[in-house]
Amino acid sequence: MIEQVIPLVVATLVAGTPLVYAGLGELVTERAGVLNMGVEGMMVIGAIAAFAVTQATGNVWLAVLAAMVAAMALSVLFAVLAISFRANQVAVGLALTIFGTSLGSYLGKPYVGMALVVEPSALMQAAARLPLLGPILGQLHPLVWLSWLLFAAVWYFLYRTRRGLVLRAVGESPTSAHAIGYPVQRIRYFATLFGGAMAGVAGAYVSVLYTGLWTEGLIAGRGWIAVALVVFATWRPGRCFAGAYLFGGATMAQLFAQSAGIGLPSELMSALPYIATIVVLVLISRNATVMRLSVPASLGKPFSARA
Amino acid sequence: MVWLSPVIALTLTALMAMIVFAAAGLNPLSSLATFILAPVADLYGVAELLIKAAPLVLIGIGLSVGYRAGVWNIGGEGQLILGVIFGGYIALHFGTDGGVWVLPAMVIAAAMGGMLWAAVPALLRTRFNASEILVSLMMNYIAQLWLSWLVFGAWRDPAGFNFPQSQPLAPGALFPILIEGTRANASIIFALLAVILGWVLMNRSFVGFQLRVTGLSEGAARYAGFSTHRAVWIGMLAGGATAGIAGVGEIAGPLGQIFPTASPGYGYAAIIVAFLGRLNPVGILFSGLLMALIYLSGDLAQMSLGMPSAITGLLQSLLLFFLLTADVFIQYRLRYTAPARATEGAAA
Numbered sequence: 001m002i003e004q005v006i007p008l009v010v011a012t013l014v015a016g017t018p019l020v021y022a023g024l025g026e027l028v029t030e031r032a033g034v035l036n037m038g039v040e041g042m043m044v045i046g047a048i049a050a051f052a053v054t055q056a057t058g059n060v061w062l063a064v065l066a067a068m069v070a071a072m073a074l075s076v077l078f079a080v081l082a083i084s085f086r087a088n089q090v091a092v093g094l095a096l097t098i099f100g101t102s103l104g105s106y107l108g109k110p111y112v113g114m115a116l117v118v119e120p121s122a123l124m125q126a127a128a129r130l131p132l133l134g135p136i137l138g139q140l141h142p143l144v145w146l147s148w149l150l151f152a153a154v155w156y157f158l159y160r161t162r163r164g165l166v167l168r169a170v171g172e173s174p175t176s177a178h179a180i181g182y183p184v185q186r187i188r189y190f191a192t193l194f195g196g197a198m199a200g201v202a203g204a205y206v207s208v209l210y211t212g213l214w215t216e217g218l219i220a221g222r223g224w225i226a227v228a229l230v231v232f233a234t235w236r237p238g239r240c241f242a243g244a245y246l247f248g249g250a251t252m253a254q255l256f257a258q259s260a261g262i263g264l265p266s267e268l269m270s271a272l273p274y275i276a277t278i279v280v281l282v283l284i285s286r287n288a289t290v291m292r293l294s295v296p297a298s299l300g301k302p303f304s305a306r307a
Numbered sequence: 308m309v310w311l312s313p314v315i316a317l318t319l320t321a322l323m324a325m326i327v328f329a330a331a332g333l334n335p336l337s338s339l340a341t342f343i344l345a346p347v348a349d350l351y352g353v354a355e356l357l358i359k360a361a362p363l364v365l366i367g368i369g370l371s372v373g374y375r376a377g378v379w380n381i382g383g384e385g386q387l388i389l390g391v392i393f394g395g396y397i398a399l400h401f402g403t404d405g406g407v408w409v410l411p412a413m414v415i416a417a418a419m420g421g422m423l424w425a426a427v428p429a430l431l432r433t434r435f436n437a438s439e440i441l442v443s444l445m446m447n448y449i450a451q452l453w454l455s456w457l458v459f460g461a462w463r464d465p466a467g468f469n470f471p472q473s474q475p476l477a478p479g480a481l482f483p484i485l486i487e488g489t490r491a492n493a494s495i496i497f498a499l500l501a502v503i504l505g506w507v508l509m510n511r512s513f514v515g516f517q518l519r520v521t522g523l524s525e526g527a528a529r530y531a532g533f534s535t536h537r538a539v540w541i542g543m544l545a546g547g548a549t550a551g552i553a554g555v556g557e558i559a560g561p562l563g564q565i566f567p568t569a570s571p572g573y574g575y576a577a578i579i580v581a582f583l584g585r586l587n588p589v590g591i592l593f594s595g596l597l598m599a600l601i602y603l604s605g606d607l608a609q610m611s612l613g614m615p616s617a618i619t620g621l622l623q624s625l626l627l628f629f630l631l632t633a634d635v636f637i638q639y640r641l642r643y644t645a646p647a648r649a650t651e652g653a654a655a
Contacts (some may be wrong), residue, residue, distance in 0.1 A: 037440070077628075085635040089441065090379060091582070093629045102620030109615035220447050228441045240486060267456035272444040278431070281442060286435040 008256070014210065016248025018043070018202040019123045020147040022153050022226035025198025025232070030230055031158065032191035033171040033298035036078055036295045042222025044205025046071040047218055048108045051280070054116050054208050064143065067204035068197040074100055082218020083188050086302035088173025111214040118212060136216050139297050143201070150198070151241045158237060167191060171296035172304040184303050199223065206209025221274065228277045232284050234294035243280075250276040311631035313583050313594070319629040320622055331612060354489030358561055359602050360452075361498040362387070362553035364595035366577035367547030368498075368505040371586040373542030375509060377525065378520040380546040382443030385450035385572025386421035389547075392454055393420030397575025398559065399462060399473060402480030409479050413555050414497075421551020422544050424450060429543035433536040439543065447574065455567045464566060471582040473565035479642035482559045494556035498595070501549055505533060505588035514541065550574060571602070572620065579627045598623060 005116045022039055030037050045065035051073035053063040065299055074096060082092045121142060128138025137145070158164040168189055174184045207218055225247055254269030324342070325335035344351050366383045373380040394417035401409050407485040428442035455471075462473045482492040521528040521538040528535060553573060558565050580598050584591030603617030635641075 048613060052538065081631060081635065085632070085637050085641070086639070087631050092631055095631055096623065099619070099624035099628060100577070102617050102624050106615050106621045108619035175588075221445070224444050225373065228438075228445075231438065231441070236394065265456050265460070267452040267459075271449045271452045274448045278427075278442050278445050280435070281437045282431050282435045287438040288436055291436065 004083050005230075006135050008252070011256075012156045012245055012249045013136075013140060013144060014248070015251040016209065016245035017144050017248055018205045018222055019199045019226055019229055019244035020202075020241060021205065022152065022202035022223060023204070023229040023244050024150055024237060025195040026226055026231045027233065027235060027237060028154060028158070028198075028242050029191045030173045030299055031089050031194030031208045031235060031296055032167050032188045032295050033301065034079075034083065034188050034192050034195075035089045035093065035158060035177055035300040036075065036082070036096070036192060036195055037090060037227055038074065038078055038096025038100065038220060038223075039195070039226050040221065041097035041104075041135050042071040042196050042199035042205070043073045043203035043219045043226075044100045044104035046200030047207035048104045048111070048203075048214075049112075049200070050204030051111055051116070051207040051214050055111065055114065060118060060121075060143075060208055063208055067200035069200070071200025072193050072196040072204060075192050078196070079102070079192040082302065083185055083192065086304060089302070096298055097168070101219075108214055108216065112216065114214050116208060116212045118208060125155070127211040130163070141205075143209060145203055153238060154235045168296070171298055176299050178303070178305055184305070188303070195250055199226075202226070209253075209257045225273060228281055231262050231278045234284065234290060235296060236294075246280075247273055247276060309585055309637075310590075312637050313585070313590075314631055316583070316626055316629035317597070320626045323625055324622060327618070330611050331453060331614070332386055342604040342607055343600065344614035346600065346607055351481070351489050353604070354491035356596065356599050356603060357491050357495050360595045360599035361494040361554055362573045363554075363577050363580045363598050364470040364498040364592055365549045365553045366546070366573060367550065367580035367584060367591040367595055368501040368588055369458045369546040370593060371508065371581040371584070371588070372505065372518065372545035374581055374632050375522045375586050376542045376543030377522040378539050379440045380443050381430070381440050381578065382446045383546060383550045383577050384570060384581040385443070386550035387445075387554035387557075387574045388426045388450040389420035389568050390417035390551030390556075391423040391558055391565060392450075392457065393417050393423075393551065394555030395457075395462070395472065395473065395558055398480035398555075399565075402477035403618065404642075405479040406636050410482070410559070413480060414552055417551040417555035418548040419551070421547035421549070421554065423547070425543040425547025425550075429540050430542075433539050437524055439539065439631045440651045443543075443606070451567075453567065454565075458565055458567045464564075471567050476559060476597060480559060480636065481563065482556060490561055492556075494553070494560050497556065498592075499551055502588045502592050505591075508545075508561075509588065514517045518542065543558045550577075576602075576620075576623055579623050582627060583630055598626075601626075 025149060026036065026039050049070035050063035050067035052062060053066040078092055078096050081087045082089045086202060123142050124138055126135050158168060166177065166182050170182065170184050170187045170303060177182045203219060207214060208221065211218060229243050229247065232243050250273045253272060257264060257269055321339060325339050328338040329335045335653045347356050367385065370380055370383055394413040397409065397416050424446055428439040428445055431437040431442050432439040458473060459471045464472055464474045482494055485491045485493065485495060516531040518538050519542060520531065521533055521535055525535055554569065556571055562569065575596055580591055580594045584594035601622050602619055605616060608614040608618050609616050
């Protein structure tokens with residue numbers, strides 16, 4: 001029994017991890033009132049940066065760092081246009097996704113079809129010897145463990161620190177936050193950059209650890225699912241964290257159905273995460289009161305101190 | 308002034324292209340001239356430009372109706388694929404009968420297919436308040452998987468050496484050629500019709516007025532008694548119908564059969580076309596031609612310089628970025644003001 005459950009748990013955790021990173025990053029960004037729909041593009045750039053660095057150096061941590069820097073560079077572009085210049089956030093986010101996706105496939109051309117061999121780290125081998133959780137932890141890259149720490153950190157930051165409170169205040173009412181003397185634009189920049197960095201990690205996880213193989217369209221809408229995940233989570237980290245694994249499970253269902261010989265077309269199973277996203281969005285959005293109470297009040301609206 | 312920013316954006320994109328050429332060790336100026344002029348140097352080239360511009364203009368017009376009303380239809384790609392599936396079904400099953408009704412039936416079916424796909428986000432938005440951006444985008448992935456399932460399965464040509472492709476469409480199921488000796492076909496007529504209909508709808512009809520008011524101020528629209536739900540439906544269905552027709556135009560035109568990759572990203576490129584054309588039907592006609600030229604130049608760069616085909620998408624998306632930036636500089640006068648000092652302590 002336990003032998004059958006462990007692969008299921010491991011697979012769900014693995015598939016959910018990029019969504020944990022990208023979702024929590026976007027959640028912090030949106031909590032500051034900034035709607036960055038360019039997560040998909042930032043993930044693609046993070047994915048190619050990490051893939052290229054791993055290919056060259058073999059060092060996964062260096063690759064993750066490169067992915068964070070590359071995706072953050074893209075989020076700076078977003079921040080300048082959408083926060084400083086007050087351009088339409090949806091339009092800039094879309095442009096960021098289209099740009100990131102095409103830049104990714106341009107830069108990734110030489111890597112198409114290449115595979116990476118990532119050795120299990122010493123940490124994983126040590127973790128595998130732990131009692132009880134060993135069989136699960138030993139199969140998960142430390143980047144997965146870090147995503148749990150990230151969740152704890154984001155939760156603690158948003159609800160138990162002064163800076164987190166200020167960030168939420170900026171998202172709810174930038175005018176009030178500004179009136180009290182908080183630098184609204186700077187806080188929004190930090191939140192956007194954090195979202196960019198986390199999207200980068202998510203992309204790195206997908207290209208280096210999840211697939212380990214570069215193909216075009218590798219991210220396959222995970223960035224958009226992360227944006228939907230934040231809505232599903234009603235902007236709360238705990239629900240975002242749990243929701244990521246729910247979607248991870250939906251991705252995994254196809255592999256298990258295939259191995260169990262269930263005669264459904266593989267395309268239908270591949271469509272499950274997208275269908276699940278739509279269903280979940282509908283279920284959460286239909287309650288207008290919940291949505292109105294949960295959404296950061298200034299989400300998507302540019303702010304100017306003089307307006 | 309509203310037309311200044313596309314011009315600036317174009318200039319900046321051309322500059323970026325020149326930087327790319329220089330990096331590849333070419334003379335930037337003469338290569339730029341080559342890449343702009345060579346694809347359209349002869350009649351065949353111009354015809355190629357027109358058949359690439361036709362779907363872009365068609366979808367761009369459809370999307371712009373929604374964008375004007377503040378309805379973000381990002382699902383053009385999926386709606387195009389539904390046009391391929393629905394139109395393709397008619398073509399594969401009734402194409403050999405050769406009846407004159409086959410082509411009109413294909414076009415109508417394709418439009419219905421695109422509208423069906425667009426109706427899902429419209430319904431979920433109006434009935435359940437779900438974001439049409441996210442839903443229409445998810446529908447793209449689902450449509451692509453549906454088409455793959457068909458072409459890898461039931462529709463695969465038994466004589467196609469196991470390649471994922473359908474049988475070639477029967478001659479009766481192909482759009483008529485407009486210019487002898489080229490591939491320019493009737494999809495150009497649909498694009499021109501869409502420009503005219505789009506202009507009449509948005510600039511000369513009450514519905515268009517209602518849509519524009521809804522886009523400018525939803526509160527004002529509701530106060531005037533204009534239904535925002537209706538705006539969502541019209542905006543979405545316009546995009547779906549045009550994208551569907553563009554989709555069938557691909558298989559009944561340049562492709563001649565059904566492939567899993569029936570669209571070279573026209574559904575996404577059309578978003579750029581709509582913005583670059585300032586959501587104005589005539590503007591979209593020109594921006595569609597321009598984006599089509601970038602497609603042709605990209606193909607040329609791929610063939611003659613061995614550049615990745617992604618250069619096309621890269622230049623197109625840069626164009627959109629420059630456009631959004633130029634808009635800001637035209638709409639606002641940016642001034643740098645030194646940040647106030649005294650509040651620093653309180654913020655920390």
